[in-house]
Amino acid sequence: MEFIKKHYEKVILGIVLVGMMVAVAFIPLKVASERAELEQQRANYLTPQAKPLQPLDLEAQENTLKRVAASVALDFTTTNKLFNPMPWKRAADSHLIKDDSRNIGPGALAITKLTPLYLILTLDSVSVSDSAAEGRGTAGKSDTAGRGIERHGRDRAREQRAALQAD
Numbered sequence: 056m057e058f059i060k061k062h063y064e065k066v067i068l069g070i071v072l073v074g075m076m077v078a079v080a081f082i083p084l085k086v087a088s089e090r091a092e093l094e095q096q097r098a099n100y101l102t103p104q105a106k107p108l109q110p111l112d113l114e115a116q117e118n119t120l121k122r123v124a125a126s127v128a129l130d131f132t133t134t135n136k137l138f139n140p141m142p143w144k145r146a147a148d149s150h151l152i153k154d155d156s157r158n159i160g161p162g163a164l165a166i167t168k169l170t171p172l173y174l175i176l177t178l179d180s181v182s183v184s185d186s187a188a189e190g191r192g193t194a195g196k197s198d199t200a201g202r203g204i205e206r207h208g209r210d211r212a213r214e215q216r217a218a219l220q221a222d
Contacts, residue, residue, distance in 0.1 A: 156162040
């Protein structure tokens with residue numbers, strides 16, 4: 056023990072030197088493990104393990120595309136009065152009328168009353184004579200009121216002869 060009392064500082068120095076040698080031997084192992092850990096962290100940051108994505112719900116976009124694909128004919132000439140204002144005209148009794156084909160001109164005509172026509176024209180007979188080049192015929196005209204009006208061909212021929220003699 057005497058040796059330790061005389062040389063205790065050398066013993067402490069030896070223990071420190073042995074500790075330093077252990078530390079120096081342990082440093083390469085620690086550096087290798089730190090490098091492996093840093094490499095793993097770098098790999099995780101650069102190429103992370105991504106979770107698989109759920110399928111997207113594109114129903115709204117597909118419906119929009121279907122609506123866009125179906126063409127819509129917009130008519131801004133006849134129905135839209137903002138871009139194509141309707142001209143108006145003043146009638147004779149000073150009320151306003153829209154100036155279009157349904158209100159002015161032939162398109163504005165409307166049927167108000169229908170009455171049947173009861174006139175019947177018939178040809179009764181035709182006769183030809185050798186003396187006159189004209190044919191004589193009998194025509195009948197009647198209406199449904201019961202009045203029968205007949206005009207004979209010879210009456211007509213007499214009227215024509217009288218007209219020629221008067222000239």
